Amino acid sequence: MADTDERFNWGPLVADLAQRKATALQMGGPDRVERQRSLGKLPVRERLDLFCDPGTFVEYGMLADHMDPNLAAKGSFAADGCITGVGEVDGRPVAVVAYDFTIMAGSMGEVNEQKVTRLRELVLRQRIPIVWLLDSAGARVGGSTGSTFAGAGALFREQVTLSGVVPQVAALMGHCAAGTAYIPALTDFIVMVKGISSMALAGRHLVKAATGEDVTEEEMGGSDVHTKISGVADLAVEDDVACLDAVKQYLSFLPSNNTSRAPRKHTADTPDRRAEEIYDIVPTAPRRAYDMVKVVKAIVDDGDFFEIKAAWARNIVCGFGRMDGESVGIVASQPKVLGGALDVNAADKAARFVWLCDAFEIPLVFLHDVPGFVVGTVVEKQGIIRHGAKMLFAISEATVPKISVVLRKSYGAGYFVMNGRAYEADYIVAWPTAEIAVMGPDGVVNIAFRKQLEEAPEGPERDRLRIELAEMIRANIDPWVAAGHALVDDVIDPADTRAAVIAGLRANRNKQVSRPWRKHGVMPV
Amino acid sequence: MDVTAEITANVWQVRTEVGATVAEGDELVILESMKMEIPVESPIDGTVTQVHVKPDDQVTEGDLVVTIEPS
Incomplete structure (x- = not known):
């Protein structure tokens, strides 16, 4: 009998162990635990x-x-x-x-x-x-x-x-x-x-x-x-x-580590679902703002979008969604805030998000509607060049599949940092409203035709000239010019954006990029 | 509560007036900058007590646009 044989006296030892564990499970004791609850x-x-x-x-x-x-x-x-x-x-x-x-x-x-x-x-x-x-x-x-x-x-x-x-x-x-x-x-x-x-x-x-x-x-x-x-x-x-x-x-949305892939999530949302609600979300008038988050939700699986830093640097939208079950990182301009123009915080937010997705092999999807970087003394003093360079750096470094959709405007360095064609964009498509250019027509007029404008008498005549010149330049800024030169891969019906992104991801799933060996780059942070 | 401009811009339209009742998210003023119409929205529900800008005014980041008394 174990309890009468002192050679097999386990009872007190096991009881002591149980007591010690019970004490540990009580944490700081009932009073402190109650206090913890009272703090919410x-x-x-x-x-x-x-x-x-x-x-x-x-x-x-x-x-x-x-x-x-x-x-x-x-x-x-x-x-x-x-x-x-x-x-x-x-x-x-x-x-x-x-x-x-x-x-x-x-x-x-x-x-x-x-x-x-x-x-x-x-x-x-x-x-x-x-x-x-x-x-x-x-x-x-x-x-x-x-x-x-x-x-x-x-x-x-x-x-x-x-x-x-x-x-x-x-x-x-x-x-x-x-x-x-x-x-x-x-x-x-x-x-x-x-x-x-x-x-x-x-x-x-x-x-x-x-x-x-x-x-x-x-x-x-x-x-x-x-x-x-x-x-x-x-x-x-x-x-x-x-x-x-x-x-x-x-x-x-993430894999367990950088050598495995994020889990797929089965969805009943078909890859070729048309998102016709986009016709009611995005105005064709280029100056009118809208909420890009609605576009993102219209194209991802089941409208399920997990936004990162949603309340900060709201002029750019970053977050995770899935496309036909696969995790993707979405970087999208937000025309509703600052017209979607990029400032120091937006560049910071997007660069970090791109680095995160690239580290864990999550493909990136870019939705462009960007008038460029904010200009002027305020942002220069904040180091907009350094921050803009950081975003360029992150996009350039990323070797995951990168898909771009140009919704409306995509001007200048804004086009580059949103994964322009030169940034190893693996599939880049434009909506019929797309305006890819070094800058908007008004900007070109003010720079290239400044003399001509100054020569025209101030008032209605100069205004008329300005509008004429802008229209002349606008004629060269449309998706057909970019598509005609095969610099975008397709022009798509906005309602087919989901299908186009999924097709682009599928076509590029074997992407491999080798860079020259280096210890690491010198990041302009 | 003071509502300020988030960016250097021209004032394009003023869409509210003193005494107006506004809800969170209502457009108060539309600025024009970076070739875009940039709405300034009410951050709260309330009543407009002062409008500090008029069309064609120039504002810089942080400038007062509208003052609202929370309801």
């Missing part, structure tokens, strides 16, 4: 349950603790305030790091850093995405605040090593400062919970001490700041549930 946040283990497919999460280091004699008085820290492991999302393995705010404000301590390091090693060996659920005050400022810091920081360097190898995602689910603000900055996609989360290089107490500025976390680094003004974050959502759902949606 779910406890970390509930977040994991929502995020991973049921029963798939394999935890590493549940029994970790702070192990710091200086913190002995504070008792033990469940999982050392950070849960790490590998779970499945839609059947694919994903590594998750989830900070537990109920333990020392989710701070980064020595032991939980070990756990995160181990997880990153697994990520690199397996080439699986890593997702950070961030609800952390940053580094645990405790016993070791001295110059042992000289050895710190490997986390960020290793994130950079992972960049473009596996998808990296950050979900901001609480106030994150310093270290836990740089983690998201080095990921590919950042989602923030409105009113609950923030990210800033320093928390408000440190800011007050350092600069005297008296601000709240929300004012400094809330979702409004980062999704509308700074452009640091990609998406703002209402609550934890929507946040985790957004991360899953994002991952569904």
Whole structure:
């Protein structure tokens, strides 16, 4: 009998183990967990349950603790305030790091850093995405605040090593400062919970001490700041549930790593579906604005479009959709905002998105309706040339299949950065309304015919001349000239845009591009 | 609430007036820049208390266009 034979006395050992695990599962204890809920946040283990497919999460280091004699008085820290492991999302393995705010404000301590390091090693060996659920005050400022810091920081360097190898995602689910603000900055996609989360290089107490500025976390680094003004974050959502759902949606468009392909999603939406609603969305009058997002939704599978940075640099639209089941990245001018003209932020947003898609072998689709880059003193002082060059750089580098559709205008460098023919565009088609040119007719008139205009008397006569000259130039700006020279591959009925894009992707699915060896280019960032 | 121009432009049309009730997304003014008509939309529901521009005015990025009292 095991219970009477002291050589087989497992009972107390197993009970002790069970007790330790039960304690770890309680996180910071009922009071702190309740406090977490009162802040509108779910406890970390509930977040994991929502995020991973049921029963798939394999935890590493549940029994970790702070192990710091200086913190002995504070008792033990469940999982050392950070849960790490590998779970499945839609059947694919994903590594998750989830900070537990109920333990020392989710701070980064020595032991939980070990756990995160181990997880990153697994990520690199397996080439699986890593997702950070961030609800952390940053580094645990405790016993070791001295110059042992000289050895710190490997986390960020290793994130950079992972960049473009596996998808990296950050979900901001609480106030994150310093270290836990740089983690998201080095990921590919950042989602923030409105009113609950923030990210800033320093928390408000440190800011007050350092600069005297008296601000709240929300004012400094809330979702409004980062999704509308700074452009640091990609998406703002209402609550934890929507946040985790957004991360899953994002991952569904991406492969597990840079050597595999994004999963196909079956659709009943036929490849040759005509999108006649486009006739009512896009005005033929070239100066009239419209909402390009409606065009995008009209052509992608099932109208399902996952927009990135929708509230920032709204003059360009970037996001993921699918075409006949295959993930594509869409870069589209937005005539509704700034007439679709490109400025520094639009170039920044599009360049980064193109780099993201190219890194993970996601084909790109460009929808042109762009009058060019914004000109003038304001944008020159912002470095528009540098930012424009960055977009040129990204488009030029991208070796994924690149399809272009010229809806209406596509002028000058705007045409280039939107994947003009010279940028290894694999299939470029124009609508009957397409105007591809170095600049619009009015611009040409003002430059090439300035003298002639000045010679005409000011008033109606000069205006009439200006209109005549513009009409003369406009006659050479139409899709038939471009198609006649075989510089666009076809002119299409706008309602057949979906079919044309899918045909272009199919015709170019074997694309291979070899470039001369280099360590890396010198990016004009 | 102050509504400002997002770009250096000419004012082409003013489509609202003092006292008008506007809804979020309504076109207040149409600017003309980069060969495009660029609508300035109301960011909120409210009442127009001041219109700071008239047709053919020149505005630069950040210039006041319309002031709206939130409803």
